[in-house]
Amino acid sequence: MKTRTAAVSSASLAALALLAVGVAPAASAAPAPASAAGGFQETIPLPDGFQPEGIAIDARGTAYFGSLADGDIYAADVRSGEGELIAEGPGSPSVGLAVDQRGRLFVAGGPAGDARVIDTRTGEVLASYQLSAGPTFINDVIVTRDAAWFTDSQQAQLYKLPLGPAGTLPAQDEVAALPFTGDFQLVPGFNANGIEVTPDGKGLLVIQSATATLFRVDPQSGVATAVDLGGVPLTNGDGLLVEGRTLYVVQNRLNLVGVVQLAADGFSGEYVDQLTNPAFDVPTTVASYGNGLYLPNARFGTPPTPDTEYSANRVER
Numbered sequence: 001m002k003t004r005t006a007a008v009s010s011a012s013l014a015a016l017a018l019l020a021v022g023v024a025p026a027a028s029a030a031p032a033p034a035s036a037a038g039g040f041q042e043t044i045p046l047p048d049g050f051q052p053e054g055i056a057i058d059a060r061g062t063a064y065f066g067s068l069a070d071g072d073i074y075a076a077d078v079r080s081g082e083g084e085l086i087a088e089g090p091g092s093p094s095v096g097l098a099v100d101q102r103g104r105l106f107v108a109g110g111p112a113g114d115a116r117v118i119d120t121r122t123g124e125v126l127a128s129y130q131l132s133a134g135p136t137f138i139n140d141v142i143v144t145r146d147a148a149w150f151t152d153s154q155q156a157q158l159y160k161l162p163l164g165p166a167g168t169l170p171a172q173d174e175v176a177a178l179p180f181t182g183d184f185q186l187v188p189g190f191n192a193n194g195i196e197v198t199p200d201g202k203g204l205l206v207i208q209s210a211t212a213t214l215f216r217v218d219p220q221s222g223v224a225t226a227v228d229l230g231g232v233p234l235t236n237g238d239g240l241l242v243e244g245r246t247l248y249v250v251q252n253r254l255n256l257v258g259v260v261q262l263a264a265d266g267f268s269g270e271y272v273d274q275l276t277n278p279a280f281d282v283p284t285t286v287a288s289y290g291n292g293l294y295l296p297n298a299r300f301g302t303p304p305t306p307d308t309e310y311s312a313n314r315v316e317r
Helices: 011-020
Strands: 043-046 052-057 062-067 073-077 083-087 097-099 104-108 114-119 125-130 138-143 147-152 157-162 176-179 192-197 204-208 213-217 223-226 237-243 246-251 256-262 269-275 287-289 292-296 310-316
Touching: 043 073, 052 104, 052 287, 052 292, 052 310, 062 097, 097 138, 104 138, 104 147, 114 138, 138 192, 147 192, 192 237, 192 246, 204 237, 237 287
Parallel strands: 052 097
Antiparallel strands: 043 310, 052 062, 062 073, 073 083, 097 104, 104 114, 114 125, 138 147, 147 157, 157 176, 192 204, 204 213, 213 223, 237 246, 246 256, 256 269, 287 292, 292 310
16 A cells, blocks of 8 residues: 655645744644544544644554644544644644655655654654755655655755665765756746656656646656646646556645546546545645545635644545
8 A cells, every 4th residue: 555645735835924923833632533434534633723734644544644833743543533743843844744664754844945754653853854945845755665755846856865775764965956857847836746656656746836737757867747638737736646547636725636547657647537525625635545535624724723623534536
């Protein structure tokens, strides 16, 4: 089974701006979970004031959520809905998340320009990396067999954390930037957002939110080619998830998940379906477990307070 993370949309800049004018609210204990279906929770409550964005789910069915308010990491069981805070944040946002088979959570650090790796069993920060010092928003992350790749919504490049034998984490000086070439052009607004791997495992998929365009990126050269979707725009595209040859695209402000059938190499695809849930309230990212997709509600249209309620919701795929 594949686990996943995700990303933040341009709407999150407004949410982060609200944080700048006040003290980030502390996360309180989450209320009791909502009704279950087929042994899995339809709704996973998150702590009041948490301001979730990214999600990743491990093989045990533990879902991890990052807070835009202060970077805290919250973990919840997808069956019971019960959870707890497992790691305190650095005071800056935690955005996209990805968990690997070794129980390590890779966290994109948003405007701080950094990334960190957390041991999900202990909450210990195993490593921290500075990826960019300029105008930056480290948004999303995907972990492959030999690297962790991070997007930057303010720069036309990816960042690569090479993983050594047995997944050894790199030193800071081994971190490399991969500039985009080809079709990708930096434009005003939010640029590179969600990231995934092509079905054949040979390329990367990156959504550019400002242009509603999906790109297939060569991880060696950085050449970015617009994916041929027959002219269909991925409006409000945010987090991505690939399962087999199916791509799920979170279209946050539309409160839906777009479903795309991809060619194995990722150069083309067809938009074939949409999934939604009445409980969606600007979902941002997506992860899967069993037959379900789980999406946290960022609620960007709701001014955050310490008492604002947040949740993640399940939809059948």
